[in-house]
Amino acid sequence: MTTTAPAARRVSYRQVLAEPRFRLLFLTRSLAIGADTLRTVALSVLIFTATGSPLLAALTYGAAFLPQAIGGTLLGAMADRLRPRPLITSGYCLEAAAAAALALAGLPTGASLALVAVIATLTPVFGGASSRLIAESLGGDAYVLGRSLANIAASAAQLLGLAAGGAIVAALGTRHALLVTAACHLVAAAATRLRLADLPPAAPLPGPRPGSVLRQSWAVNRQLVTDPAVRILLLATWLPPAFLTGAESLIVPYAAQHHFGAGAPGLLLACVPAGMIAGDFASGRLLRAATRERLTIPLMMVAGLPLLAFAAGPALPAAAGLLAVTGIGPAYILGIQRRFIDAVPPLVLGQAFGLLTTGLMTFQGAGPALFGAVTQITPPGQAMALAGAVTIITALSLYPALAGRRLYGREVPRYHPPMTAPDQGRIRQVQRRLRAEQGAFAPKPVLPVIDEVVATVLSQHTSDINSERAFAQLKERFPDWEQVAAAPAGQVADAIRCGGIADQKARRIQQILAAISEREGRLDLGRLHDLDDEAVRTYLESLPGVGPKTAACVLTFAMGRAAFPVDTHVHRVATRLAWLPPKTAADRAHRLLGPMVPADIRYDLHVAMIGHGRTVCRAQRPRCGACVLNDLCPYGRQNAASAGQR
Numbered sequence: 001m002t003t004t005a006p007a008a009r010r011v012s013y014r015q016v017l018a019e020p021r022f023r024l025l026f027l028t029r030s031l032a033i034g035a036d037t038l039r040t041v042a043l044s045v046l047i048f049t050a051t052g053s054p055l056l057a058a059l060t061y062g063a064a065f066l067p068q069a070i071g072g073t074l075l076g077a078m079a080d081r082l083r084p085r086p087l088i089t090s091g092y093c094l095e096a097a098a099a100a101a102l103a104l105a106g107l108p109t110g111a112s113l114a115l116v117a118v119i120a121t122l123t124p125v126f127g128g129a130s131s132r133l134i135a136e137s138l139g140g141d142a143y144v145l146g147r148s149l150a151n152i153a154a155s156a157a158q159l160l161g162l163a164a165g166g167a168i169v170a171a172l173g174t175r176h177a178l179l180v181t182a183a184c185h186l187v188a189a190a191a192t193r194l195r196l197a198d199l200p201p202a203a204p205l206p207g208p209r210p211g212s213v214l215r216q217s218w219a220v221n222r223q224l225v226t227d228p229a230v231r232i233l234l235l236a237t238w239l240p241p242a243f244l245t246g247a248e249s250l251i252v253p254y255a256a257q258h259h260f261g262a263g264a265p266g267l268l269l270a271c272v273p274a275g276m277i278a279g280d281f282a283s284g285r286l287l288r289a290a291t292r293e294r295l296t297i298p299l300m301m302v303a304g305l306p307l308l309a310f311a312a313g314p315a316l317p318a319a320a321g322l323l324a325v326t327g328i329g330p331a332y333i334l335g336i337q338r339r340f341i342d343a344v345p346p347l348v349l350g351q352a353f354g355l356l357t358t359g360l361m362t363f364q365g366a367g368p369a370l371f372g373a374v375t376q377i378t379p380p381g382q383a384m385a386l387a388g389a390v391t392i393i394t395a396l397s398l399y400p401a402l403a404g405r406r407l408y409g410r411e412v413p414r415y416h417p418p419m420t421a422p423d424q425g426r427i428r429q430v431q432r433r434l435r436a437e438q439g440a441f442a443p444k445p446v447l448p449v450i451d452e453v454v455a456t457v458l459s460q461h462t463s464d465i466n467s468e469r470a471f472a473q474l475k476e477r478f479p480d481w482e483q484v485a486a487a488p489a490g491q492v493a494d495a496i497r498c499g500g501i502a503d504q505k506a507r508r509i510q511q512i513l514a515a516i517s518e519r520e521g522r523l524d525l526g527r528l529h530d531l532d533d534e535a536v537r538t539y540l541e542s543l544p545g546v547g548p549k550t551a552a553c554v555l556t557f558a559m560g561r562a563a564f565p566v567d568t569h570v571h572r573v574a575t576r577l578a579w580l581p582p583k584t585a586a587d588r589a590h591r592l593l594g595p596m597v598p599a600d601i602r603y604d605l606h607v608a609m610i611g612h613g614r615t616v617c618r619a620q621r622p623r624c625g626a627c628v629l630n631d632l633c634p635y636g637r638q639n640a641a642s643a644g645q646r
């Protein structure tokens with residue numbers, strides 16, 4: 001028996017939407033995309049009316065996208081360094097303020113475009129923070145379905161925004177239409193402020209201080225694009241959509257070349273997004289995760305193959321059908337989503353998403369320019385066929401890297417069973433049941449901070465009784481920490497021998513004491529009580545061999561702070577309850593579980609889950625039949641079903 005959760009259960013759109021944090025971020029983002037589209041329509045009409053210049057009206061579109069490249073490259077680290085709720089809320093407030101200014105301030109055209117560009121510069125930061133939260137809320141296949149829903153909603157919101165935008169502008173006038181977009185962004189800001197938990201930023205990067213946002217953004221982006229595994233996934237995400245957008249940009253000239261009539265361009269333009277919605281929905285709803293990943297390259301080819309036929313100049317119905325099939329192809333992106341999260345270091349996830357989106361926008365901006373230039377030497381149909389051909393060549397080039405489990409030598413797990421993070425009501429239910437079963441909660445005696453650090457080191461890989469005995473013997477043999485620091489390592493090891501791996505623990509304790517003495521000038525950590533949780537955590541994790549678990553133990557037991565230590569029992573029980581994706585590393589487990597558990601029950605639940613892991617949810621042969629959490633536990637239900645089949 002392993003701690004791996006059952007792999008066969010499929011996640012549904014309904015389950016993904018039931019996750020409150022995802023639902024909130026998804027709905028607010030969809031509202032904002034619709035509002036952005038309406039703003040672009042209204043502003044381009046406003047500018048065209050004021051200037052009569054088609055070029056300036058077209059620049060309205062470019063101003064909303066191209067500056068994102070600057071923001072993603074130079075400011076992306078903010079997505080990980082700042083608390084997500086204020087960051088995302090500020091983003092929506094800024095968009096609302098900008099839309100209100102465009103509507104009411106009577107800005108000159110240049111200032112209006114500059115304002116749109118400034119907001120666009122920050123978009124990858126807000127979007128990256130939101131994507132990081134979604135990735136941390138939904139694991140494995142649930143995340144992929146979340147992305148599928150987001151893609152469908154983005155396509156639908158854009159179609160709706162474009163379709164309804166003209167009507168709203170005609171009915172309300174440009175300035176009132178802009179005020180509508182401001183109101184939509186304010187609603188998104190208020191919902192985020194009121195309903196999103198105030199979660200911490202990503203943990204600081206290990207090593208020396210990361211420096212300014214600009215320096216960290218640049219360094220991390222370099223690290224991401226030079227990592228072969230990440231780079232291949234970035235290219236797979238960026239290139240085919242760029243070629244497809246290039247082909248889409250030639251639809252209007254193609255329709256004109258073939259004299260299709262006035263309504264034809266609109267019809268043909270709608271075919272690609274309609275195909276995208278169908279492709280995303282079918283892939284998310286009908287395909288298993290493993291199948292979806294196997295179909296990555298075939299679907300990428302589907303994005304290019306129908307375009308080849310445009311070299312022969314198909315008539316209107318055939319052209320519409322070919323474009324709709326082409327639109328299905330981009331569903332291949334769902335097959336690489338999970339791999340991207342696996343390939344990116346968790347501490348820079350927000351920035352990585354910002355880079356992904358920035359690159360996508362930039363390449364999609366370059367596609368039309370590139371294939372527009374091709375039409376200088378060849379008719380639009382041939383240029384569209386060329387876009388299809390380079391898409392197919394790209395798919396074939398990426399095949400060796402994307403076909404297997406390994407990405408340039410790095411093992412990437414093929415499939416994560418579904419997981420949706422539980423809501424706080426469910427977590428409280430688990431705590432109440434375990435507490436009812438185990439009796440009243442009894443906190444540990446409170447030790448001085450430095451004592452708790454040493455006690456936690458001694459508790460590793462041994463029982464509570466042995467580690468408590470080792471700590472008592474150490475204190476008896478060396479009454480103060482200066483004596484421990486100065487003693488020969490062998491004597492310290494002898495004093496803690498009953499706690500196991502004594503030589504290693506003695507060495508580690510002396511290294512920690514030496515580091516504290518060097519920094520503090522004495523062996524006392526009482527001043528940590530004056531620091532906030534994050535500062536204490538950072539300090540402790542910078543000590544030799546001290547990781548997130550020891551830091552969380554010290555915060556909880558010695559300082560009365562609301563941390564949530566994740567030891568081996570807590571980790572196992574949380575994984576089986578599907579609160580964590582399988583094989584989640586210890587540091588990521590701390591980052592995921594800490595914010596998930598209500599602050600007032602963290603200590604209690606930590607103790608209860610340890611007790612449960614020791615007595616019922618054991619590593620080998622868990623007693624699922626006698627477990628009070630059985631009806632809340634996917635692993636337990638699967639266990640019961642397997643037992644029934646045997």
Ligand code: SF4
Pocket residue numbers: 573576577616617618622623624625627628629630633635636637
């Ligand atoms: S039903 Fe209980 S014992 Fe079984 S895996 Fe779930 S939590 Fe553990």
